[in-house]
Amino acid sequence: MIELAIDFTYQGKEYPTLVELAKALPLNSAKLVQWTEDADRFAAEAGSLCYESEPRLGIVNHCRDSGHNTVLEHNIFSFVKKVPIFVARQDMRARHASFDERSLRYVRLKDGGFEYYIPPELKKPGREEELNQWIYHHEKAFELYGHYTDEEIMENERARALLPLGIATMYVDSRNAVGWRHHTMKRLCLRAQEEIRLLYRSIVNQLVEKAPRLFGDLNMPCFMKQGCGEAKTCGLIELDPVTRRAVAYEKKLKRSQVPVETKL
Template sequence: MSPETTQPTVKVLDKGFVRLVDMMGGDQGVVDAARVSYGGRSKGADSDKKLISYLLKHSHLTPFEHSLLKFHCRAPIFVARQWFRHRFAAYNEISFRYTEVKDDFYMPEKWRGQDKKNKQGSMAGADLDQEMLNGMFKKQVDGALETYKKMIAMGTAREMARMVLPVNLYTEFYWTVNARSLMNFVALRADAHAQWEIQKYGEAMAKLFREKMPWTYEAFLRHGWRGDNEGIAAERAALPPLEAVAK
């Protein structure tokens, strides 16, 4: 087992994960960045927690940019392409020019139907022939992988042979993001309006965020979360009453 696998990890979908490999600052980093404005530092846990809540409530967000989290992520390519639209972050992704592709594809548990109102959305409970769709899908994926392997065996460059592969192939990447951008990611991608697959990654990020920056996460639920997610809504409803926040 590599040292990295001892880091906090959340499994996602059938073969994916998000893993926190490093972080800097945390809740205390937010406090220090905010208090430097007037030459101060920590005033104790209670005061610092109230300060974080005050900052988010009043949209003073730059202090949250001083806390960084680095994740190792494994997701289907079609999920990663949505993910990479969050540009205020650093990315490094595995290259299939350098490495050969393995039999590593996302296989959905159940097919969803096209939403009748939302042109870019899907809906559960549609009357679909799940068995037939699974068979068609697996045949297509297996065929693409077999073609790829034959092309490699014939001497085709990896950078060209990969063109036959579908977007449910898993990719891996490192993602370094500040706490402000992470809150934006969770707000958008853990929301019910996002595609179901990336919702699961948004929820996984929320879990690690809660574990590593609990004060910021609580303040985010109180003042920053406006989305539609049953689990996160339940967390928010369970929060204790907020005391008066001192400046």
């Protein structure tokens, strides 16, 4: 029987509800909260049914690398995320994902419901004036929001239109293994925004821990089978002009004497 595991712990502390866990997360982070138990094994079982063979774990690698994605789709993984809105909106572009997001309609200023993102550039020495400006504009927006809503000048859903894109939002993001693979490969690319790339590196680490066969190969696209698909590259990694894979990756493949076509 397929079972879904649930875990509301973070940094050694168990939270009674998903809301409390989400609030405890630092801004721009994600925590795996639900997943298919023994996902690698079940993918192997599904693959063995297709080929009418013994359910060896190597089948997962074969299906994963050959694009036999339906075998991977039976496994579900859910994260709770606490990120700036501008990061969350990149998730909304994902295919085959299910979301449930905290509604700002129910957030009151007096309840301390707002956190916001501060870019690392503003935390550097000599940027105190710009940092103070950033903080001022956010706090002023919250002040106006509180005035409009607490004084019942307008409904929350209208007042929220003035809130900056850097404020935190919280949501559950559920996808099957293929959905996570598809979006993650794009967001690990060095051309992706740093905040998004770092978030997805954390997500990959958690996925690999639970299902190393399903996700163990995930990396920047230029360090994977398909190679770089960007018309404009990052310019930071030397690419093979034919395969558009990283030269360092090509050398690694040759040293391991594994054919590029299979890479099992």
